[in-house]
Amino acid sequence: MPVATFSFLLFISATLLVYFTVPRRSQWIVLLVASYVFYASAGVKQLLFLVLTTIISFSAGFLLAGVKNKNKKKFILASALVLDFGLLVFLKYYNFAASGINALLAGTGFALPVFKLLLPLGISFYIFQSAGYVIDVYRGKYPPERNIARFALFVSFFPQIIQGPISRYDRLAPQLSASHEPDFDRLKYGIQLMLWGYLKKIIIADRAAVLVNTVFADYMNYPGSIAALAVLFYCIQIYCDFSGGIDIIRGIAQMMGIDMVENFRRPYFATSLADFWRRWHISLGGWMRDYLFFPLSLSRPFYRLGKRTRRLFPGKLGKIIPTSLASFIVFFVIGIWHGASFKYMAFGLYNGNIISFSIIAAPYFTAFLEKIRIDPQGLPWRIVQIISTNFIVFIGRYFTRGPSLMAALRMLKRTVFSFNMQALRDGTFRTLGLSGFDLFLIVAGCFIIFLVGFYQEAGVEVRKALERKNWLVQWALVMAALAVLVFFGIYREGYIASEFIYQQY
Amino acid sequence: MPMEEKLLKILKELRPEVDFTRETRLIDEDILDSFDIIALVGELNDTFDIQIGPEHLLPENFNTLSCILDLVRKLQAEG
Numbered sequence: 001m002p003v004a005t006f007s008f009l010l011f012i013s014a015t016l017l018v019y020f021t022v023p024r025r026s027q028w029i030v031l032l033v034a035s036y037v038f039y040a041s042a043g044v045k046q047l048l049f050l051v052l053t054t055i056i057s058f059s060a061g062f063l064l065a066g067v068k069n070k071n072k073k074k075f076i077l078a079s080a081l082v083l084d085f086g087l088l089v090f091l092k093y094y095n096f097a098a099s100g101i102n103a104l105l106a107g108t109g110f111a112l113p114v115f116k117l118l119l120p121l122g123i124s125f126y127i128f129q130s131a132g133y134v135i136d137v138y139r140g141k142y143p144p145e146r147n148i149a150r151f152a153l154f155v156s157f158f159p160q161i162i163q164g165p166i167s168r169y170d171r172l173a174p175q176l177s178a179s180h181e182p183d184f185d186r187l188k189y190g191i192q193l194m195l196w197g198y199l200k201k202i203i204i205a206d207r208a209a210v211l212v213n214t215v216f217a218d219y220m221n222y223p224g225s226i227a228a229l230a231v232l233f234y235c236i237q238i239y240c241d242f243s244g245g246i247d248i249i250r251g252i253a254q255m256m257g258i259d260m261v262e263n264f265r266r267p268y269f270a271t272s273l274a275d276f277w278r279r280w281h282i283s284l285g286g287w288m289r290d291y292l293f294f295p296l297s298l299s300r301p302f303y304r305l306g307k308r309t310r311r312l313f314p315g316k317l318g319k320i321i322p323t324s325l326a327s328f329i330v331f332f333v334i335g336i337w338h339g340a341s342f343k344y345m346a347f348g349l350y351n352g353n354i355i356s357f358s359i360i361a362a363p364y365f366t367a368f369l370e371k372i373r374i375d376p377q378g379l380p381w382r383i384v385q386i387i388s389t390n391f392i393v394f395i396g397r398y399f400t401r402g403p404s405l406m407a408a409l410r411m412l413k414r415t416v417f418s419f420n421m422q423a424l425r426d427g428t429f430r431t432l433g434l435s436g437f438d439l440f441l442i443v444a445g446c447f448i449i450f451l452v453g454f455y456q457e458a459g460v461e462v463r464k465a466l467e468r469k470n471w472l473v474q475w476a477l478v479m480a481a482l483a484v485l486v487f488f489g490i491y492r493e494g495y496i497a498s499e500f501i502y503q504q505y
Numbered sequence: 506m507p508m509e510e511k512l513l514k515i516l517k518e519l520r521p522e523v524d525f526t527r528e529t530r531l532i533d534e535d536i537l538d539s540f541d542i543i544a545l546v547g548e549l550n551d552t553f554d555i556q557i558g559p560e561h562l563l564p565e566n567f568n569t570l571s572c573i574l575d576l577v578r579k580l581q582a583e584g
Binding site for chain 1: 535538539540542543544546547557558559560562563
């Protein structure tokens with residue numbers, strides 16, 4: 001059941017109606033049933049993995065609570081993580097590894113079987129969420145859940161299961177269990193947030209996707225300028241697709257009285273690549289920080305490495321080498337999490353290298369800026385930083401959208417060596433699937449998003465500011481948004497809009 | 506040197522521009538990022554002879570100067 005369809009809207013309306021009609025203490029059961037119905041609609045077979053993950057993580061939490069011995073606790077934690085992530089790794093990487101091994105052993109008669117493996121909807125998101133729970137219980141952050149049905153709801157909560165945000169148990173579970181009265185303001189805010197998300201998704205992302213798909217499907221036949229334009233449109237598409245989807249998810253939860261974590265904080269206003277990743281897919285970044293970066297940085301091997309580097313390189317450099325290595329590993333893992341492909345490894349290495357290098361170079365660079373009398377806190381320098389960060393992100397997108405690593409490198413080569421500015425003016429654009437009006441909608445949409453982001457960066461709460469306007473203005477805005485969606489949304493046959501990019505991960 | 510002074514000295518070296526006696530949301534407002542936290546933990550472990558683990562890296566243990574002091578005292582007491 002794709003989110004941008006009428007059947008999904010009907011499903012939400014029916015769920016909300018039942019949710020606010022049943023006795024308050026049973027509301028969580030409505031959510032659990034709705035979540036499983038929603039998930040089963042994507043394929044009944046896929047339920048198997050969801051149920052398995054739920055049972056493994058619930059049992060691990062339950063067992064951890066009854067054990068005092070440190071080694072036994074470690075064993076339970078390790079077993080749960082191996083089982084949970086084992087599922088993910090097998091489904092995601094088995095075929096990639098098997099094909100690689102088969103290619104190496106070609107001619108020997110040995111060949112591993114290659115299966116038709118379909119990645120179940122949102123599997124990464126619910127596995128990350130469940131694994132975080134098990135680690136937290138192991139660390140003693142909170143006691144485990146005693147009711148498997150309530151735990152099953154935490155893992156499967158239906159709007160978030162599509163593509164996150166990756167929630168923490170101590171923040172989400174109490175809200176799922178609590179009783180919620182219908183609240184006019186919450187309903188209104190929820191609908192507004194959903195509308196904003198649908199505008200980003202159906203008006204901008206799905207429109208930009210037309211040009212992106214056209215160019216990437218036939219990338220060898222376009223000059224560098226068109227390749228660069230397609231990557232620029234992909235930057236717009238992926239932001240509007242992913243953050244729009246999250247707005248829809250958070251809007252639905254908000255109507256039910258549930259606050260989900262923020263997943264995007266205006267990433268295109270970031271002043272460094274590290275800052276960009278703190279603003280983009282925040283819940284994944286937070287997960288990686290708490291469950292990978294921190295344990296890695298504080299582990300014995302890293303402690304020993306730190307001692308050695310401090311001896312070899314006195315001063316700041318020696319101290320930050322282990323931290324930058326840990327950060328490099330995190331980015332590499334994020335890269336391969338996106339998929340079993342060399343292009344994602346390259347993407348991870350690209351980000352990891354730049355961030356590690358900038359951590360090491362930062363003190364020298366600040367000293368250099370002082371020498372040439374540039375205020376690192378001043379507005380002009382901030383603008384330079386924002387532009388250069390966006391440029392670095394833009395280059396990285398060649399890897400994530402390119403059909404393969406080689407294709408991405410070829411497109412990059414064309415962008416640098418055969419740019420051909422003329423192709424942007426000679427009518428080639430008209431062959432890319434978008435009309436002048438489509439372009440206008442994309443540009444206008446981006447401008448509105450930029451404006452809203454600009455005010456938010458300046459500390460203005462845009463929704464509250466709108467609240468203070470005349471009710472007529474508020475209604476006119478909602479109606480205008482609806483009209484734009486109805487008349488200018490990108491709908492395929494049968495009104496099935498395209499699915500979200502991130503739900504495949 | 507009293508413990509608080511030692512801690513302030515470490516924090517000042519880490520981020521000279523921050524007034525650690527006033528800030529109450531060092532983590533919640535991203536004043537200290539994850540790299541600062543790791544650098545700070547390394548210094549705290551060495552200076553106060555404690556072992557801070559990933560399970561201690563929670564906002565409530567690092568949001569204010571007094572939270573950090575409480576954590577150090579707690580870990581010293583646990584030995």
